[in-house]
Amino acid sequence: MKWSVLLVLLVLLGPHFSGVAASGWTTYHKSDQLLIEHRESENALLQVHATTQVRSSIGAFLHLLEDTNNISAWVANSERAIVLATPSSNTHLVHIYFDAIWPVSPRDMITQSSWTQAPQSKVLTLHIEDMGQHFSPEPGYVRVEQVQGHWELTPLEGGVLLIDYTGQADPAGKLPHFITDKVTLRSLLSTFSDLQQILSGYQKPYPGVLEY
Template sequence: MTIISSALPPSPRTAPKALWSSQVLLGPSKALCLLLLLSGQALADWEQQSQDKGVSLWTRQAEAGLVEVRAQCEVVTRLSAFVAIMEDMAAMPDWVAYSSGVERLAKPSSQEDVIHSRFDLPWPARNRDMVTLSRWSQDSDFTLHLKLEDQGQAYPKTKGYVRMEKVEGEWILSPQGGGLVQIRYQGLADPAGWLPHWLVNQIAVKSTAKTLGRLCHRIQGLRYQDSRYPFVTEPPATRTRSEEVKS
């Protein structure tokens, strides 16, 4: 699942390779200063658009006049609850802005899904749809990723919908300690067809803020908190909601 027209800021971890490839070997202090400067320049590309009800949202310019959207919130939750929400496709129209339906087209592996998502957009925009490959992964520090890749070219178009193109996005859940988790979404998509850029960007910002706000409220529900998945490892001392109630 991705959000209409909404690739993370370059990580400073990638910078040292460029630093040491220079013909002049930099000392530790100079290398650190240059690393911080490069990191600051990357973050400066983002412009904060809103901060409301616990959801912060930024945008930056992308190709063809579109904007890339990044939004995040923090909530006390188990990581598996997020997987459970994504698996509950029938309920996605209840919290994903403009969603009119989501279905699984294929399941290449236990951690991959091909998903067809439909969106009923406000006039004068025509309705859109997209097909994406969703892939789960987890880092050694328990950070959970859900990466989205465009698969629209591989499936027939749907009558009454304009097929979105060049869809890319990622959900990142980063444990902060004490059960607190930062949920971040970032992505970009070409809506295709004819739409003025100002309208596309307006829809992108509003839909992302609404979706993330609803998600952070919904994920705390008991029906999701008790879920478990073999490919998700919870941080130490993390308990299900039922275990918390019993204690």
């Protein structure tokens, strides 16, 4: 899956927030290689932003996203993912399931992701949109709503890849947002922390993708 499974990310949790930036973002985690921030969107949802640098090709990231059988190895709290359709070589419709983490009930989401690459800069952008409203509810799961995501992969010198992600989603259900927001941030930190190690196993060319 991947989330192109894509999707990155939904519901997660961690320590209390701190440090409001001039941009309106509040820093949740900051280290030499990883920055995670959050803020409230215009529709009062948690909006998250994460950026990290890893030694990887661009194609490796796409291969990882499409490896739905291995999603639980890097996407925190993910259970499984199913590719429902592939309208084109760069577009995927995916159904993702997330395990329950008390007090949060199991969630699922259906998203469509599509990527494009700028031929000169080689920057690859991946856009994710919510498609859950077009499918019947899944028994035993709460359907995540208003899913939006944007990935930007920028190749740097020395084989380094800058990965930038911004996204938001409504976890739905009856839990207060201060609980689901925390769960989302914790899961996001876990997911991005695992990226560097897992990408090492996907270093092979991806059809149609320009590298460094």
